[in-house]
Amino acid sequence: MDHLFLAWKNLWxxxxxxxxxxxxxxxxxxxxxxxxxxSYGVYAGMVDSGVRAGSGHIAVYRQNYxxxxxxxxxxxxxxxxxxxxAIAGVEEVLPRLYIPALAQSSRESRGVMVIGVDPQRxxxxxxxxxxxxxxxxxRATDSRDAVIxxxxxxxxxIKPGQKFVVTAQHQDGTLHSELLRVRGxxxxxxxxxxxxxxxxxxxxxxxxxxxxxxxxxxxxILANSNDEETVLDQVSTLIAAxxxxxxxxxxxxxxxxxxxxxxxxxxxxxxxxxxxxIVTIGVxxxxxxxxxxxxxxxxxxxxLGSKPMTLRIMIMTEALMxxxxxxxxxxxxxxxxxxxxxxxxxxxxxxxxxxxxxxGVVFDPIMRASWDPVWMSKIAGYVTGLTLLASLYPAIxxxxxxxxxxxxxx
Amino acid sequence: MLLSLAFRNLWxxxxxxxxxxxxxxxxxxxxxxxxxxxxxxxxxxxASATEQYYGHLVLAQPEYHLRRDLFANLSVDIVNHPALMNxxxxxxxxxxxxxxxxxxxxxxxxxxxxxxxxxxxxxxxxSLRNKITxxxxxxxxxRNGAMIGQxxxxxxxxxxxxxxxxxxxxxxxxxxxxxxxxxxxxxxGDSRNDNSLVLAPLPWLQxxxxxxxxxxxxxxxxxxxxxxxxxxxxxxxxxxxxxxVLAWGxxxxxxREVIAAYGxxxxxxxxxxxxxxxxxIxxxxxxxxxxxxxxxxxLMAQGMRPMAIRSLVLLETLFLGxxxxxxxxxxxxxxxxxxxxxxxDLTTYITPITYAGGTILxxxxxxxxxxxFLVPAGMLLLVSLIAGFLPANRAARLxxxxxxxxx
Numbered sequence: 001m002d003h004l005f006l007a008w009k010n011l012w013x014x015x016x017x018x019x020x021x022x023x024x025x026x027x028x029x030x031x032x033x034x035x036x037x038x039s040y041g042v043y044a045g046m047v048d049s050g051v052r053a054g055s056g057h058i059a060v061y062r063q064n065y066x067x068x069x070x071x072x073x074x075x076x077x078x079x080x081x082x083x084x085x086a087i088a089g090v091e092e093v094l095p096r097l098y099i100p101a102l103a104q105s106s107r108e109s110r111g112v113m114v115i116g117v118d119p120q121r122x123x124x125x126x127x128x129x130x131x132x133x134x135x136x137x138x139r140a141t142d143s144r145d146a147v148i149x150x151x152x153x154x155x156x157x158i159k160p161g162q163k164f165v166v167t168a169q170h171q172d173g174t175l176h177s178e179l180l181r182v183r184g185x186x187x188x189x190x191x192x193x194x195x196x197x198x199x200x201x202x203x204x205x206x207x208x209x210x211x212x213x214x215x216x217x218x219x220x221i222l223a224n225s226n227d228e229e230t231v232l233d234q235v236s237t238l239i240a241a242x243x244x245x246x247x248x249x250x251x252x253x254x255x256x257x258x259x260x261x262x263x264x265x266x267x268x269x270x271x272x273x274x275x276x277x278i279v280t281i282g283v284x285x286x287x288x289x290x291x292x293x294x295x296x297x298x299x300x301x302x303x304l305g306s307k308p309m310t311l312r313i314m315i316m317t318e319a320l321m322x323x324x325x326x327x328x329x330x331x332x333x334x335x336x337x338x339x340x341x342x343x344x345x346x347x348x349x350x351x352x353x354x355x356x357x358x359x360g361v362v363f364d365p366i367m368r369a370s371w372d373p374v375w376m377s378k379i380a381g382y383v384t385g386l387t388l389l390a391s392l393y394p395a396i397x398x399x400x401x402x403x404x405x406x407x408x409x410x
Numbered sequence: 411m412l413l414s415l416a417f418r419n420l421w422x423x424x425x426x427x428x429x430x431x432x433x434x435x436x437x438x439x440x441x442x443x444x445x446x447x448x449x450x451x452x453x454x455x456x457a458s459a460t461e462q463y464y465g466h467l468v469l470a471q472p473e474y475h476l477r478r479d480l481f482a483n484l485s486v487d488i489v490n491h492p493a494l495m496n497x498x499x500x501x502x503x504x505x506x507x508x509x510x511x512x513x514x515x516x517x518x519x520x521x522x523x524x525x526x527x528x529x530x531x532x533x534x535x536x537s538l539r540n541k542i543t544x545x546x547x548x549x550x551x552x553r554n555g556a557m558i559g560q561x562x563x564x565x566x567x568x569x570x571x572x573x574x575x576x577x578x579x580x581x582x583x584x585x586x587x588x589x590x591x592x593x594x595x596x597x598x599g600d601s602r603n604d605n606s607l608v609l610a611p612l613p614w615l616q617x618x619x620x621x622x623x624x625x626x627x628x629x630x631x632x633x634x635x636x637x638x639x640x641x642x643x644x645x646x647x648x649x650x651x652x653x654x655v656l657a658w659g660x661x662x663x664x665x666r667e668v669i670a671a672y673g674x675x676x677x678x679x680x681x682x683x684x685x686x687x688x689x690x691i692x693x694x695x696x697x698x699x700x701x702x703x704x705x706x707x708x709l710m711a712q713g714m715r716p717m718a719i720r721s722l723v724l725l726e727t728l729f730l731g732x733x734x735x736x737x738x739x740x741x742x743x744x745x746x747x748x749x750x751x752x753x754x755d756l757t758t759y760i761t762p763i764t765y766a767g768g769t770i771l772x773x774x775x776x777x778x779x780x781x782x783f784l785v786p787a788g789m790l791l792l793v794s795l796i797a798g799f800l801p802a803n804r805a806a807r808l809x810x811x812x813x814x815x816x817x
Contacts (some may be wrong), residue, residue, distance in 0.1 A: 020689055021689075028686050111510050171517075254764075259454040271444065351674055355664065
C-alpha cells in the first residue's frame with residue numbers, strides 16, 4: 001500500500017510532465033478507439049448492403065460454381081428454401097439464377113448479366129431495389145417484366161415500358177432469345193451494376209437456358225450478422241443431405257468486399273502501430289527523465305537499506321499507474337468520440353464522389369461508427385502494457401545504481 | 411553565436427534528445443513509407459483503368475463515352491489530324507472501334523466488349539502486351555486473331571488456336587457474326603478487363619459491324635497523365651466539329667475525385683500522427699527549459715534579451731526538427747525505394763479489389779511522389795516550432811531575480 005501511495009505521489013512531483021505524457025497517451029488511445037469504431041461501423045454498413053445485394057450472409061451453391069461461375073452448375077432449390085428459411089435467425093432466403101447474356105434493342109446490343117429472382121422476396125431485401133415503387137417491380141416469376149440498370153437503359157436507347165431482347169446460350173447448345181419489357185429502372189451508383197444489370201423473374205430466366213426450376217445461388221440473409229457462424233453450421237448440416245452442394249460465408253462468396261475491408265483495415269492498423277510506437281518512445285523518455293532526476297534520491301533510499309528490487313518495483317508501479325490512468329481517460333474520451341460518431345457521424349459528402357464504389361458496394365458518404373467495446377478495452381489494455389514495457393529500461397537503470405554514485409549525482 | 415549555442419544545448423542531455431529524435435524520425439520515416447505505398451495503390455488503380463483500357467485521353471463524338479452509341483462513329487482519318495500529330499505531349503494514338511456482343515463456343519457463351527484495334531498502335535497505348543500469359547499479341551495479318559482475358563479463357567476453357575463465334579448487332583440492322591481465333595491470352599489482375607475484354611484487328615471488326623473505314627474513338631497516351639485535363643482543353647478548339655477530347659478524369663470522374671480526396675486524407679493522417687509526436691517534443695522541451703531555469707536567469711541578468719532567449723529555445727527545436735527531418739526523409743526514401751524495387755506480393759492473401767472504377771492490385775508497392783515527402787517534412791518543422799513555442803515563451807518570461815535563485 002505504501003508503495004502505491006509513494007508511486008502516486010512521485011507521479012505528480014513534476015505535474016506538467018506527467019500531464020503532457022498522460023495527454024499524449026490518452027489522446028492516442030482516444031484516436032485509435034474512435035478510428036477503429038468508425039471503421040467498424042462503416043465496414044458493418046458495407047457488409048450489410050453488400051450481402052443484401054450480393055451473396056447474402058451465407059450463400060449456397062453447387063460445388064465449383066463459386067470458382068468457375070459456370071452456368072451449368074445449378075441445382076433445384078425449392079425445398080431447400082423452405083428448410084433454410086425455417087432456421088432461427090434467418091430473415092430471408094433469396095433464390096437467384098445468374099445468366100450472362102446479350103441484350104439487344106432495335107439500335108444497340110450490350111453484354112449483360114440477367115439475374116432471375118423471386119420478385120417479392122428480392123424487393124424486400126435488395127438495396128438496389130429500395131427506390132422502386134411496388135408496381136415498377138417484376139410482377140411474377142414468369143412474366144416478361146424486367147428491372148434494368150439505368151446506364152444500360154440509356155445505352156440501349158430504350159425507355160420504361162419498351163421491349164428488348166436478351167439472348168443466351170441454352171443448355172441444348174443453341175442460342176435462345178426472350179422478349180422482355182422494361183418495368184423498373186435501378187440506379188445503384190455503381191457503373192458495373194447500372195451498366196449490366198437485368199433482373200427478371202426466376203422462371204423467365206430459367207427459360208433462357210432451359211434450367212427452369214433451378215437456381216445458381218441461395219442467398220441467405222440473417223436478421224443479425226452475429227449469428228453467421230451458428231446459422232452457417234445449421235445450413236451446412238441441412239445441405240449435407242444434398243451431395244454436391246456447399247454453403248459458404250460472405251467472405252468467401254464476395255472476396256472483393258472482404259478483401260477491400262481487409263486491405264483498408266490493414267493500412268489503418270499500420271497507422272495505429274506508428275502512433276503507439278511514437279507514444280511508447282515518449283513514455284520511455286518521460287520515465288527515464290524522471291529516473292535521472294531522482295538519482296540522488298534513489299542513492300539515499302538505497303543507502304537507507306532499500307533493495308534495488310524495491311526501487312524497480314516502485315518505478316514500474318509509477319508506470320503502471322500512469323498507464324492505467326491514461327487508459328481510463330483515453331477510453332472515456334474514446335467513448336465520447338464514439339458516441340458522437342455513432343450519433344452524428346462524419347459527413348464526407350463534400351470530399352468523396354456522390355457514388356463511390358469500393359469493394360463492390362457503394363460507399364456511404366455519411367460515415368457512422370458502431371461500438372466495439374471488446375476491442376476498446378483490448379487497446380486500453382495494450383497501451384497500459386506498453387507503458388509498463390516502456391518502464392523496464394528506466395527501472396533496470398535505477399536498480400543498477402550504487403548508493404554512493406547516486407548520492408554523488410547532482 | 412545563438413546558433414552554435416542552440417546546437418550545443420541540444421546535446422547536453424544526449425539520451426533525452428536522442429529518444430525524442432528517434433520518435434520524430436520514426437514518425438516521419440514510417441509516414442513517408444505509408445504514403446508512398448498508398449500512392450502506389452492509387453497508381454495501380456489509375457493504371458488499371460487508363461494504361462490497360464482507356465488511355466489518358468480519348469477523342470470521340472460528344473457523349474460517346476456516356477452511351478457508347480454504335481452510330482456515333484468517326485472516320486479513321488481523324489487519327490492523323492494535324493492537331494494530334496503536332497502535339498509532342500501525345501506519345502501514341504490508337505484508333506478503336508467498339509462492339510458489344512456474345513462470344514460463344516460450343517456450350518458456353520459470354521457477353522464481351524470487343525475492341526477493334528490496329529495492333530501496332532494499340533500496343534503503344536495500352537500495356538496489355540506486357541501482360542500476355544499465353545500465345546502472342548494478334549497481328550493485323552492474322553485478320554481474325556483475337557486476344558482475350560485470362561478470366562474469359564478460364565470460363566470458356568480457351569487456349570490459343572481455339573475458334574470462337576462473335577455475335578453482335580451490325581450498323582445495317584442485321585446480326586453480324588463471324589469466326590475469331592484466339593491468338594493470345596492476357597492477365598491484368600483487373601477482373602473487369604480479364605473477364606470481358608477482347609481485342610481483335612480493326613478491319614475484321616469493321617467488316618462484322620458493317621462500318622467500313624469508321625472508328626468510335628482514338629485513345630491516346632501522354633507523357634504526363636496528370637496533364638490530361640489541360641491537354642484536353644488545349645486540343646479541343648483545334649479539332650473538327652462533332653468531336654470531343656476527354657481526359658481520363660472525365661471518363662472516370664469518381665477516380666479523379668478519389669485521387670483529389672487523397673490529398674485531404676493525407677493531410678489528416680499526417681496531422682494526427684504528428685499531434686502525438688508534437689506532444690513528445692513539447693514534453694522534452696518543457697523539461698529542458700525547466701532544468702535550465704537558473705541558467706536562463708543568469709543569462710538574462712547579464713543582459714540577454716527575452717527575445718534572444720525565446721529564439722534560442724525555438725532554434726533548438728528547429729535544429730531538432732531539422733535533424734529529424736534529414737534522417738527521417740533519408741530513411742523514408744530508403745524504405746520507399748525498397749518497396750518500389752521489391753514490394754510485397756499479397757496474391758496469396760487477397761484478390762484484386764475494385765475501387766472507384768479501377769482495381770487495386772494485391773500487392774504493396776510504393777511510388778515516389780514529391781508531396782509524400784513535402785507534406786510530412788513541412789508538417790514536422792511546423793509541429794517542432796509549435797511544440798517549442800510554449801516552452802520558449804516560458805523561458806522568455808522568467809524573472810531573472812527569481813530564476814537565479816532556483817535550485
